[in-house]
Amino acid sequence: MIELHPFHSQNRRLENLVENRTIHTLNNAELNIFETHQKATQVLLQFSEPVLASMIKGKKVMHLQDSPSFGFLPGESVILPANELMCIDFPEATEQTPTQCLALAFSETKLKQATDLLNQRGLKQNGKEWSMTDYNYHFTNDIAINQILQRLIFIFTEDHPSKDIFADLLIQELVIRILQTESKSLYLKKSHVNPNNDRISFVLKYIRENITENLSIELLSEKAYMSESNFYRTFKHEMGSSPNDFIIEERLKLAESLLRNPKVSIKEAFMASGFNSFSYFCRIFKKKKNLSPTAFKEKSNTLTGLAY
Template structure:
């Protein structure tokens, strides 16, 4: 999860208890930190630029035009277009447990630069060019996105003469990773409803249906009717992860789901999720979840 830097607390002023705003401005972006210390509802917010909003602490309920309302929790983000009206509820905020959220306002120019960089490295497998992500895209931050946001909090709040350069590079990476995360999400959905429409969706469906089998690159590329090198390059370019990393993600999802079942043992979850080494399973699970499979299971059974 994200944490605010000590520099933020040293320089911010609490002028009100609902959506108290601290602003850090650089050449091509603006970092807004919002803190709410009282329960509130129907709070309006709008930015003139596209915004990445990411929860740090507490809970919000977001009401956006044209989208169903949703709970907004730590570790989650949403992309909003310029001038999007947000209506926000704060059901749990208190003086001792404030709700905290960041809003990273980005220039249209910087968004387009990241898109152009992706297109210079290759279009999508269907020949379409990359474009600015769909707005109102709500997602859970992966480890890489979380690390970039944490680094940006530090850069915006530090006193360094080159922080404009540092932030530009990080924002470019952030936008590319979000685009690839969005594309991965799209392919996952298509694999459930329209898997035969494109090769990547078909391969994702094949992976999900055969997680306990050997899923080597040569098998997957043959199923996709592509050369191994072209398949690997296309998959990684569009989804932001290698086929092997994606397979591990899917196996971990299965293991996590099974471990939530109080009748399922850790060993049974390991065998059913397709890992071929118990020690590797335990090691990769702890790396991704910050808990061992046993610890995760115990915690899930207590709070689930």
């Protein structure tokens, strides 16, 4: 999870109990830290530039244009177009447990530089250019995005003569990762609803339905009717990860789901999720989940027991 750096508390002034705002400005971006110390409803907020809002602590309920309301929790972010009006509730904020959220506003120039880089590497599979989303996109941060945001908080709040340069490089990476995360989520949705609409969605569906098989690049590229090199390059460019990394991710999701079932043993979960080495399964599971399969199952089963 993201944490505020001590530099922030040293330099911020607490003037409002609801959405107290601390602003850190650089050449191509503005970092806003909002803190709320009491329950509140229908608080309005708007930015004139595209913005990434990311929760640090506590809970908000977000009401956005053309989107269902949703709980906004630590480890989650939402991309908002310029001039999007946010209506926010704070159902749990208190002086002892304040809600904290960052809002990173990007300059249009910086966004264009990042999208131009992606387009230089190749257009999307459908022939369209990469561009920043013009709708609200709510997602869960992956490890890389969390680390970038944590680093940006430090850079914005430190006193370094080159921090504009550092921030520009990180923002460029952040935008590219977000665009690929969005692209991946769209392909995953299409793979469930309309998998025959494009080659990537069809392959994602094939992977899920044949997760225990030997899913080689040669096989998957044949299913996509593409050469191996073109398939591999296109998959990484649009999904933000290699086909092999995605297969491991899907196998871990399945294993995690199975391990939550008290009736399924660790060995059964391993065999049903398509891994061909038990030691590798245990090692990669612990690396990705920060818990061994045994510890994960014990924790899940304990929580299941408490639920009853």
